[in-house]
Amino acid sequence: MMKKIMRTIAAAAIASMMAGHSAQAASVGVEAIDIDFSFEGMFGTFDRGQLQRGFLVYKEVCASCHAMSLLRYRNLGEPGGPEFTPEQVKAIAAQYEVQDGPNADGEMFDRPALPRDAFVSPFPNEQAARASNGGAYPLDLSLIAKARQGWTGNLATAYTTALWKGTGGPEYIYSVLVGYADAPNGEEREGLHYNKYFPGHWIAMPSPMTEDGVEYGDGTKATVDQQARDVAAFLMWAAEPKMEERKSLGFKVLIYLFILSVLMYLTKKMIWSRVEH
Numbered sequence: 001m002m003k004k005i006m007r008t009i010a011a012a013a014i015a016s017m018m019a020g021h022s023a024q025a026a027s028v029g030v031e032a033i034d035i036d037f038s039f040e041g042m043f044g045t046f047d048r049g050q051l052q053r054g055f056l057v058y059k060e061v062c063a064s065c066h067a068m069s070l071l072r073y074r075n076l077g078e079p080g081g082p083e084f085t086p087e088q089v090k091a092i093a094a095q096y097e098v099q100d101g102p103n104a105d106g107e108m109f110d111r112p113a114l115p116r117d118a119f120v121s122p123f124p125n126e127q128a129a130r131a132s133n134g135g136a137y138p139l140d141l142s143l144i145a146k147a148r149q150g151w152t153g154n155l156a157t158a159y160t161t162a163l164w165k166g167t168g169g170p171e172y173i174y175s176v177l178v179g180y181a182d183a184p185n186g187e188e189r190e191g192l193h194y195n196k197y198f199p200g201h202w203i204a205m206p207s208p209m210t211e212d213g214v215e216y217g218d219g220t221k222a223t224v225d226q227q228a229r230d231v232a233a234f235l236m237w238a239a240e241p242k243m244e245e246r247k248s249l250g251f252k253v254l255i256y257l258f259i260l261s262v263l264m265y266l267t268k269k270m271i272w273s274r275v276e277h
C-alpha cells in the first residue's frame with residue numbers, strides 16, 4: 001500500500017517537473033551559445049572586473065532603453081557584486097537626477113541621485129517606453145537573466161546541463177546580442193530585425209552593440225563579443241546578487257552534514273559494541 005502511494009507521488013512529481021520544463025523550453029527556440037562563465041558550477045564566483053565592465057556596457061549602451069529598477073546604486077558596492085568603492089558608487093549615482101520632495105513649500109524638486117536611490121529609468125512609464133520604440137517594450141532587465149533559459153532539449157539533458165552550467169539565461173542574453181544576421185531568405189520586416197537566437201527570430205530591438213562601443217577602464221578591448229559577455233554576466237549578478245553567498249553557505253552545509261554523518265557512525269559503533277550480536 002505504502003509503496004503504491006509513494007509510486008503515485010513520484011510519478012506526479014516527475015510529470016509536474018516535465019510539464020514545467022516543456023513550458024520553459026517552448027519559450028526558447030534555439031539552443032544558446034554555450035559560454036564558460038566564471039560563476040558556473042558549485043564553486044563558481046563572479047569576476048569583479050567583468051561585472052564592472054558589464055555595468056559600464058549597461059550604463060552606456062542599454063540604459064537608454066532598458067530600466068533596471070530593482071537595483072539601487074549602493075548594490076554596486078556590496079560584497080559579491082561589482083564591488084565598486086564607496087566613492088565610485090557615490091560618483092556613479094551623482095550622474096543621475098531624481099525627483100524628491102515635497103520641500104517646506106510643498107514643491108517637488110530635482111537632486112542628484114544618492115547611493116540609496118533606485119536606478120533611474122530611461123522612461124517615466126511603459127507607454128513612453130513603447131512610444132519611443134515603435135510600439136515594442138524594452139523590458140526591465142533587473143531579472144531577465146533568470147527569466148530566460150538558454151537550453152532546449154529533453155528533460156534529462158536540460159536538467160543535467162542546468163546542474164553544471166545554470167539555466168543558460170546569461171548565455172541567451174549573450175546569444176541575442178551577437179545573433180543579428182541577414183534573414184536566410186533575404187526577407188525584411190518593417191521595424192523588426194532578424195536574430196538567430198530570439199524566439200521567433202524577429203526582434204524589435206536594433207542591434208545595440210558596436211565594436212569599441214564603450215571604453216573599458218581596465219584596458220580590455222571592447223569587442224562586440226567581449227561587451228556581450230560582460231553585460232550578460234552583469235545581468236546574471238543583478239538577477240541573483242546573493243549567488244556567491246548561497247554557494248558558500250551550501251558548501252558549509254555539505255561539510256556540516258559530512259561531519260555529522262561521521263559522528264553518527266562512530267556513535268552507532270560505540271553503542272553496538274557493547275551489545276552481544
Ligand code: HEC
Pocket residue numbers: 057058061062063064065066133136137138139144148173176177202203204205206208209231
Ligand atoms: C534602442 C533601444 C534599445 C537598446 C539601446 C537596447 N535594447 Fe534591448 N530591447 C529593446 C526593445 C524595444 C526590446 C523588445 C524587443 C521585442 O519585443 O521584439 C528589447 C529586447 C531585449 C531583450 C529581450 C529579450 C526577450 O527575450 O524578451 C534583451 C535580452 C535585451 N533587449 C537586452 C539588451 C541589452 C543587454 C542591451 C544593451 C547591450 C539592450 N538590450 C539595448 C530596445 C533596446
